[in-house]
Amino acid sequence: MSTYETVNAKLHALGGMDILSRNEVGRLRDASGNLLALLKRCALAVLTSGVESDDPRAAAERYPDFEIRIEQQDRGLKLDLINAPAQAFVDGQIIKGIHELLFAVVRDIAYVASDVQSGRFDLTESNGITNAVFEILRNARILKPKLDPNLVVCWxxxxxxxxxxxxxxxxxxxxxLRGFDICTGCGPGAMKGPMKGATIGHAKQRIKNSRYIGITEPGIIAAESPNPIVNHLVIMPDIEKRLEAFVRCAHGIVVFPGGVGTAEEILYLLGILLHEENREEPLPMVLTGPTESKAYFEQIDAFLKLCLGETAASRYHIIVNDPAMVAKRVDQGIQKVRHHRITGRDAFFYNWSLKIDExxxxxxxxxHENMRSLRIxxxxxKHELASxxxxxxxxxxxxxxxxxGIRAIEKYGPFEIQGEPEIMQALDALLASFVAQHRMKLPGGSAYQPCYRLIK
Structure with missing residues (x-):
């Protein structure tokens, strides 16, 4: 039984939430299936927004009696929350932003199960995957066809x-201040900061209907609950579709200091930009941080140059301690994106022409087997090594x-990673710095135990 304060509540869908079919509701309510467990996990992550924890099991342990039920009524969809975290409520009423995000969870889980994973798209080939990503974003009303390019993805x-x-x-x-909307991975830290800063800039410029888009996936949402600024949440089926959604929507990408997840995002984008068919793609990419983070970016830069060469380094800019210059450089890049899309007759709201290798x-x-079999x-x-x-x-x-992943490590021990000795040596130094700088896990918990072992 939970020792934390809980609330019971019944919530009706807010305006714009599509009515689900009886079949979709039935699948979501089926206790014997995986969807109900998935819905419960994602809903609990939304309800505990703001909690400083990156342990995916922590919320479930705090609220073991939490339940969520779905009802389809004549008036529309209704959620029945039982033993829900009280922090999501004010004077007995659920916070409106959390209310909205809860129904976004239901929308995406139902849509992916009924449309994406039901055979409508051929998810074994590239175009089918790209079409599925597009449809999920369109169903979530993320794609805005009448807007000039203005979406900055922040990693x-x-x-x-x-x-x-x-x-x-x-x-x-x-x-x-420049009217850009923000898209992040929706969690805390560098995913929350840009959104929080942008709200002040938008307010000063009297910009209404600003978009703070959070894109996540079921495996990570419990560890990175949506931050309170997010007003458009999308749950993609897996990390690969999440990354493709970022890149297809982005008009510019900014990378702040981070850990292995940030390195994954950088390498994903470079794996795309280094492909021969994307040689003319103007998507701007800026790595930036305060003066104290200069050494961090120097180490990232050295690792990328060692592995992928100077061509990869030419696809990004490093700007230290100059926020205005970052915004100006991204603005200049977005103008090039706009021109490129017009001349190539590509959509502003979704980059169809970008080649993403399967x-x-x-x-x-x-x-453990797949990690041991990686070709490093x-x-x-270069684009294959980046992948x-x-x-x-x-x-x-x-x-x-x-x-x-945590359960696999607990059961079988650390992942074993092997590869070219020089790369392994550089990787060892990079990962060790992430550990020393507390970039692997939030501080305050137990000491970080590496989930990997490098074989040189």
């Missing part, structure tokens, strides 16, 4: 120092914060 760690978090807010403020789209299961050698084409390195970091993310 960075959930576990960052206070001065780094403050810097992300200042950069977000500069974006807000190796970056196929879900990677971070099992510089004789691979392999992306999988490596994705596996470490799973071992750090995803429930199934």
């Amino acid at each position: 960075g760690g959930h576990s960052i120092a206070r001065h780094e978090y403050s810097y992300t807010k200042t950069v977000g403020y500069q974006f807000g 190796s970056l789209q196929r879900p990677f299961a971070p099992t 050698h510089r004789d691979l084409p 392999e390195l992306r999988r490596l970091f994705s596996g470490i993310v799973a071992g750090n914060v995803k429930e199934e």
Whole structure:
């Protein structure tokens, strides 16, 4: 039984929530299926928004008696919350933003189960995956066809120092002053800061209907609950579709300090931009942080140059301690994106022309065998090596914060990773710095135990 305060509540769908069919409601309510457990886990993550924890099992342990039930009535959809976290309520009424995000959870889980994973799309080939990502975003009303390019995707760690978090807010403020909307992974740290800063910039410019988009996936939402600023939440089926959603929607990408998840995102984007068919793609990518983070970016830069060469380094800019310059550089890049989309007759709201190799789209299961089989050698084409390195970091993310990854580590021990000695040496130094700087897990818990072992 929970020792934390709980509330029972019945919630009706807010305006804009699609009515579900009886079949969809039946599948979501089926206690014998996986969807109900998935819905419960994601809903609890939304209801505990703001809790500083990256343990995916913590919320379930705090609220073991939490239940969620779905009812389809003549007036529309209704959620019945039992023993829900009281922090999501004020004077007995659920906070409106949390109310909205709860129904976003229901919407996405139902849509993916009924439309995406039911055979409507061929998820074994590239175009089918891209079409599925598009349909999920369209169903979530993320795609806005009448807007000029203005969406900046911000990546960075959930576990960052206070001065780094403050810097992300200042950069977000500069974006807000220029009318840019913000998209992040929806969690705390560098995912929250840019949104918080942008709200002030938007307010000063009297900009209404600003978009603060959070894109997540079921395996990570429990460890990175949506922050309170998010007003558009999308739950993609897996990390690969989440990453594709970021890149297809983005008009510019900014990377703040982070850990292995941030390294995964950088390598995913470089794996795309290094593909021969994307040579003319103008998508701007800026790595930035405060003065204290200069060494961090120098180490990331050195690792990328060692593995992928100078061509990869030419696809990003590093700007230290200059938020206004970051915003100006991204603004300049977005103008090039706009021109490129017009001349190429591509949509502003979804980058159809970007070539994404299937190796970056196929879900990677971070099992011990798959991690041991990664090809980490510089004789691979650069975009393929970037893809392999992306999988490596994705596996470490799973071992750090995803429930199934944590359980696999507890059962079988650390992942074993092998590859070219020079890369392994550089990787060892990079990961060791992440551990030393508390970028693997939020501070305050038990000492970090690596979920990996490098074989040189």
